[in-house]
Amino acid sequence: MNLAPAHVAGAGMVRFGKYPADVTLERLAVGAARAALADAGADLGQVDALSVGHVFGGPVAGQRVAAQLGLDGRPVSNHENYCASGATAVREAWVALAAGLHDVVLVIGVEKMTDRISGGVRPDPGDLDAAVGYVMAAGHAMSARRYMADHGATREQIAAVAVKNHAHSVHNPFAQYQKPIALEQVLGARQIAEPLGLLDCSPISDGAAAVVLCSPAGLRRLGLSGPVPRVLGVGLVSGAVQTGLGDLNAEDVSRRAGEEAWKLSGIGPDEIDLVEMHDCFTIAEIVRMEGLGLVPHGQGAAWAADGHTALGGRLPVNPSGGLLSRGHPVGATGAAQVCELTWQLRGTAGGRQVEGARTALAYCKGGTVNGTDGGSVTTVVMAR
Incomplete structure (x- = not known):
């Protein structure tokens, strides 16, 4: 199958660990996103869409992050596939780039578990x-x-x-x-x-990671040249x-x-x-x-x-x-x-x-x- 590859123009994380209650899911996500954007040399105006993976973040967590980040009004999608949620958000961005819908997509995976999870994670209660x-x-x-x-x-x-x-x-x-x-x-x-x-x-952990995915046109928009890792x-x-x-x-x-x-x-x-x-x-x-x-x-x-x-x-x-x-x-x-x-x-x-x-x-x-x-x-x- 010959889909156009996406390029990873930027990557950023906050250290994983156990954070106090005042360090919110949104704060973790914004920290990772800003690090990825800085790594890509991208500003907010160059981002077409936001794809967010989370499990316990609650309704429209991605939109809450977008509002705090300054990306309000952009297309935002939320993805829950349990431990594969962050990678599913990457897939959504990769498909959108291959389809020509967007050229620069910010992907964030985020979770705040320490104030939501007690003991080990379990299947759905109805399972x-x-x-x-x-x-x-x-x-x-x-x-x-x-x-x-x-x-x-x-x-x-x-x-x-x-x-x-x-x-x-x-x-x-x-x-x-x-x-x-x-x-x-x-x-x-x-x-x-x-x-x-x-x-x-x-362990039970809190943290966030983000990547900036680009089409070839997106790389040109960001002014990037030379070899850039590809998805x-x-x-x-x-x-x-x-x-x-x-x-x-x-x-x-x-x-x-x-x-x-x-x-x-x-x-x-x-x-x-x-x-x-x-x-x-x-x-x-x-x-x-x-x-x-x-x-x-x-x-x-x-x-x-x-x-x-x-x-x-x-x-x-x-x-x-x-x-x-x-x-x-x-x-x-x-x-x-x-x-x-x-x-x-x-x-x-x-x-x-x-x-x-x-x-x-x-x-x-x-x-x-x-x-x-x-x-x-x-x-x-x-x-x-």
Whole structure:
């Protein structure tokens, strides 16, 4: 499929973390947006539209942000796809640019969770899984136990994902946590859902990330020339209805999301130089990389323990620190991943830079729906 690529002219974030009540969702979003606009050298008058991803922001959160930012009156769209909301907002902008509707679109992913969420996130109260007490941590704990039984993986190998991602985030000034952790800390952390402990789980976070997407005409409007990172394609698939017992870790939804990414971008899995993966839990990074076909089936845990997915390894995964360490304000995560890919492809990621990075992929999986293999999954493919 030959859609015109969008160019990422600017990227900006506010540090993810836990903010007091007077630091509102709107304030976080405006901070990230202004950083992205400054990075692009764009002023408000050059922005055609605003696309906003959020989950718990309430009605017309994007319009509230636009009013405070000075973009009132422009077309604003709000996107809720649980953890894939920010990336879905990126997709909306990419489609609008490809269609010729706009030339410069500001995309914001934002979430203020600490004053809205108590404990872990759950399915919709009306979903059958929620009715029987299902929580995300329990689902991923079952995934980990099944993976260890099926592939002979060890608890230490799964915990290595957290050690790796925290090591990466030491070099990320926007990360919620910027300290390395030892394997013994992961294994000894307070248990959440056996075998997963506290450090196997992404935190409750506040934060915002933004990117300025442009068509070629938009780049000319901003006066930008030379190589600018490109969004080649943004895939979006939803969970399919499952019958029978199936395989808990089959990740067919990830396979389909990967196929969508390769079709839209013309890039194959063997051409990807780095991945920003939705590691809401340690085991999630492992099984989703396998589902995408980027890691051989049953070898993801061993790859993590052997350093293949670390900086300097065969395929670096989550150089930003990922959700486990950068943090996971759910609506902001997809936009933050695109910021990271932008900096990596520019070669400006500092101590977490993947050398020679030319192509990259970001993956988000949002929510669950009883009887299906997931809620929404996005795949963003970018190139230098």
